[in-house]
Amino acid sequence: MAYFTQTDSLDDLRNQYKRLLTKFDYKDPKNAKLLAEIDKEYKKCQTYAKMAPLRKAKDDFARKLDEDEMARVQAERERAEYNAEIKRRTQRHYTKEDCQNYLNIACRELKNYAYLKVRYYMKSAGGASTCRNDLDTFRMNGNRKTYINLRTLGKLTNDRDLLKVIEAGNDVEIAFVALADKNNKERILQKLEEKLGAVYVAAYKEACDKYMDDVDYARLVARENKQNKAEKITKPMESALIMIIRVVASIVLGTIAFGVTFAILDMFLTFVCDASNIKLSGIILWGIVTIEVIVAVFVALAVIKVINKLISEDTYQGVSDKKVSYSRVTEGEKYDEIKKNENLSKNTSGVIRLVARLLGFRI
Known part of the structure; x- marks a missing residue:
């Protein structure tokens, strides 16, 4: 540059331009050619400065x-x-003794973490309230979901204490799965998660009994007993109502699925026969109708299975695939997808x- 120092700031460029106009008297006609060169260079520098955000x-x-x-x-x-x-x-070749040892270690880590959390809460203001809220959350979620949420939290936060729980859970999970086959792997993992969740909840309650104020803990136990009593009254009614809904929905929607599937297949067969001018004999016609009935039955059974899965009081319901995949070490593909x-x-x-x-x- 002959006159300007290259800059990304338009304000700096304008200041340079003003100084040049002062240095070379812009009122003097003799400097007209020089000022034209300065102006030309100024426009180039201005274009460069305006492109600064794009370059950055x-x-x-x-x-x-x-x-x-x-x-x-x-x-x-x-x-x-x-x-x-x-x-x-x-x-590795795992034995039942290995599984039991890993299970004991996982239970010990869960108990240690439960006591650690309760001691931490008791040192802070409102600790008793926090513990009560946690126990209410455990009750609503159930043991399995509580354990999965705990491991998921560790995966997301990289809590050092929770990482010990996760590592111990990985060991026991791998050991149990190694001795399982494909047919019962999922059932074993669910039972394992249920058991470990129950261990954590029980340890949390033990820690509350040990570290909470006697009055606060007495109120907590009283409220829990009241909730248990209410659940004993309402649980059978809820179970019966869910059963009735499942049966009625299965019959109604299964019948509808059967009828719709059979009607669609029959209409398709009629259309094909009319388009091709084919007349089916009695035996062939009855054979095709039998196939239509079988297909419609399979569709109806599939619909009933879906309905029963959706309308369920299973304690595993509500645990999302994402949380399970974060929790389980055996679900590597889902973790990678996430x-x-x-x-x-x-x-x-x-x-x-x-x-x-x-x-x-x-x-």
Whole structure:
């Protein structure tokens, strides 16, 4: 540059321009040619300065891509190491004694964490209220969901104390699954999660009994007894009502599914025969009708199965696949899928920020 110092600031550029106009008297006709050169160079520098946000956005985008690539490589390395460790542990030969030992360790870690949480709450203001709220949450969620939520929280927060619980849970889960087959793996995992959740809830109550004020704990027990008494009265009625709803819904929707499926198949058969001018004999016609009935029955049974799954008082209901996949070490594919969706969301938000910056908005 002959006259200007290159800058990204329009204000700085204007100040340079003013100083040049003062230095080379713009009122003097002799300086007209010189001022024209200055003006020409000023416009070039002005264009360069106006493009500064775009250059910065481009640099930020390139840096973000580099950071994302580094993070992706690091995540892949960690995931590969994790998978290698899981593979090594799952290929071990486990015995029933190993399962029991790992189960004892997992129970001990859960008890330690429960006592740790209650002691922490008791040291803070409103600790008794927090413990009561936790116990109410445990009651509403049930043991299995309580355990899954606990492990999910550890995965998301990387709590050092919770990581011990997760590691112990991984060990016992792998050991039990190694001795299971494909048909009963899910049932064993559900029972295991139910048992470990019950251990945590029982330990939490023991810690409350030990560390809470006697009056607060007496009120807690009284309220729990009152809730248990109310549940004993309403539970049979709720179970009977759910059973009636399941039976009625299964009969009605199953019949509708059977009728609709049979009608669609019959209409399709009639259409094909009319279009092809085919007349079916009695035996063939009855054979096709039999097939239609069988297909309609299978559809009706599938609908009934779905209805019974939706209308259920099962304590496992309400535990989402996402939470289970975060919790279980054996569900690696679901965990990878979740991480992929999270990365996609982060990349999308990054692109949105880039576009907004190009348009002049700072978000």
